[in-house]
Amino acid sequence: MFIGMKSSSQLRQEALEYTYNANTPLKIYLKVCVSILDKAQLEFQKGDIFSAYVLYYRYADLIANKLSDHSELALVAERDQTVLHREEYYQLVKLELPAVLKIVEDLQKNIDLDYNKIQLSLSKNIAKQQKKPNHVSEPVLLPKTFNENRFNQSISFFNNMNSNITLENKMHGNNNNNTHQELLYPELPTLSNASYI
Known part of the structure; x- marks a missing residue:
């Protein structure tokens, strides 16, 4: 699961989509x-804090918000299995949920810090690009x-000489590239304000 660079609020919205x-x-x-x-811990160990944050947040929402209203928790113990599942749920709430909420809080700080740095960097780059004047060449x-x-x-x-040399080579069947022909180049003006002088 690759999330990319998103803010913690965007990741929370994604976590709640289940x-x-x-x-x-x-x-079940x-x-x-x-x-x-397990998946959240695996993503965290791989270094994908964005996916880990989404999964930890989803876990916390499922335990704290959704399952707290589950009908089996409200029932008076009719069967041993129901009592066992209810006890397991309360253990998750009491022991694991606080630790997961702390992890979510720490990850949120890191994600928001990284996100703000990226946003600041992007805004600086955009501002620099807008400040650069268009290069206008001078005649x-x-x-x-x-x-x-x-x-x-x-x-x-020059063009006539080169075409004559090529034509002569073709007429005489002289396609040998080793034949040395003297080429005449046009006289070019010298610029007094050239940058390479």
Whole structure:
């Protein structure tokens, strides 16, 4: 059972989402309580405090709120089994429930502390992201000596030279990659305010 990062109030709501049937025998609910407690302890030992909290809280709610109104607890002892189950329930209330409530309280403090830290961290990150201005690029000013026509001619010459070399290689069947051809590159302007200079 993976719960994820939730507040203790969200986890409590999740813990209370279970079906209770007052007509189910007390004996069965006592077994369910033991099973819930075992699962809660297992989750706690695995380090999943969120799942453990949900299960411990569910156990406490079942014992303290639901089973306290169970019809078998109100009956006058008619059978030995009913008396035995009633005694077992009262032992759970007297011995285990206080310890479980203490565990729930401690887990709730840890969960709320972690949840508040995460929320604070998230809100700081969102605030930082909103404060960052959008980077607006400034136009680059070319030097006064830059001649756009000459630059375009150099690019055109370079493209023609490369296509001629490729065409000659194909015509002569010279697909050998080891053939060294001298490539001519266009003359590029030098920028006086370049960051790498």
